[in-house]
Amino acid sequence: MGKISYYTEEGLNRLKAELNDLKTKGRADIARQIAEARDKGDLSENAEYDAAKDAQGLLELKISKLEDIVANARLLDESTIDTSQVSVLSKVRIKNKKTGAEMTYTLVSEEEADLKQGKISVGSPIGKGLLGKKVGDSAEITVPAGKLEFEVIEIDR
Incomplete structure (x- = not known):
């Protein structure tokens, strides 16, 4: 379990929007890059493919961290x-x-x-x-x- 953090409504909504963006657009962009690199032939010597797979790993790590933050986020009532x-x-x-x-x-x-x-x-x-x-x-x-x-x-x- 991650560390509980407290957020304003605006801050929590911004985190959720970023997470949603990474899951939809981010994953689609990486999938497209991997498909383009795969179309270029031999994967054993394809630097573009390796770079796209590395980028995919970093994206998934970022998504995982954001999911953990959002799951442990608590909304503060300013009043x-x-x-x-x-x-x-x-x-x-x-x-x-x-x-x-x-x-x-x-x-x-x-x-x-x-x-x-x-x-x-x-x-x-x-x-x-x-x-x-x-x-x-x-x-x-x-x-x-x-x-x-x-x-x-x-x-x-």
Whole structure:
């Protein structure tokens, strides 16, 4: 059994769509490539055939991993999120105590993380450091660049 992960409805739907796409279009493309390579003759010295079979193996591995993720996915109800402390799907505004810079992040699962959209993983150093904190709490977080100290300014959903 895989690791249980929590997703927003949007994130889970995106995973299911990707899985469906790989199972339909992805498998059809690979089957076509294998058929074309097979038509070119001797399979013992056919690099195209070998490459297509390797691609098929990688595709099936990716499909298997996605099926496991989807099977162990749990949908989070955003309306039940406790905003008194930082948790999954919390939108948290933090202030770097050293520089005074403010940032707003939404804590999401690993697969939904996208820094450009302000979504960080609960498994990241900052995500782990913020979990369970309340407004006004300080969090000293060790990141690759060293130690950073943040103050939680606001928690929302």
